[in-house]
Amino acid sequence: MKTIEIEHITKDYGQHRGVFDLSFDVRKGEVLGFLGPNGAGKTTTIRQLLGFIKPDQGKVNILGKDCFEQADEIKKSLGYLPGEIAFIDSMSGMEFIRFVAKMKKMKDLGRAQELMEQFELNANGKLKKMSKGMKQKIGIVCAFMQDPDILILDEPTSGLDPLMQNRFVELILSEKRRGKTILMSSHIFEEVERTCDRAVIIRGGELVAVDTMESLCSGKQKRMEITFADTAMAAGYVSGFAKAVQDEQDGRRVTMKVGRDIDEAVKKAGAFTVVDLNVHTQSLEDFFLHFYGGDQS
């Protein structure tokens, strides 16, 4: 069942800025990664889901309701973390959390308290004196504290240190186990790889790819480096495995890029004496640059 449906939306800001004929959906209970370089149109898409702007063409629905016309009804089931949060600087973090809770008509702040503990957040200080990371934690508390069924998160870990990024991944995984539906834009490939079931990749406002993480990552390659006991063995290996290249400086060493043929690469080496072996996996980031093309900013 589709929880979020984006059907052929266009929001044209001119000069090829915006999103163009974009379609994808988020299924009930899945975590969908929404990826693309700066200016690709992720926030523009998310703002249409929140009903802040109306598509020029096409339809955006959440739970079968129109995101623009029925935004107020949808908001009851939705937790939203904006890319840039509009804080009221004169408030303390805790006052802001209470203010948001009041707007959401929440009475019980138990879940907010749990989240503050989980993210080691002391929200008593004034917002204007808080670091970007602390403000981001407040945004996370506000998005999750009502225990919504659907979460839309725009760059959720921006400003968080690696330890807190990890806590965030744990939070997403536990919410996923509880059946939540999550759409998350991100530049952090590791968090996408660890949390998402599928990913949508956009560039220049247009869809580039949509697939399961498993299938997207199956194209990831490894760089393998084998050192044999002598140069004759290395030459023998290269003659039997065309992808391998013998090192010009150290003739005992061969290097190659392997994917699904890793088994063949390893088994062929077994015919010789291996003295060293190194395997470097292509990062998800390097891998996705192939989809992004050369216009990363």
Ligand SMILES: Nc1ncnc2c1ncn2[C@@H]1O[C@H](COP(=O)(O)OP(=O)(O)OP(=O)(O)O)[C@@H](O)[C@H]1O
């Ligand atoms: N209100 C607006 N008026 C004019 N142009 C806009 C407006 N909002 C966004 N744009 C342009 O639309 C394009 C997409 O912007 P958007 O913020 O959606 O990208 P993004 O994928 O979220 O990027 P980032 O990763 O940098 O946050 C950009 O070229 C941006 O300058």
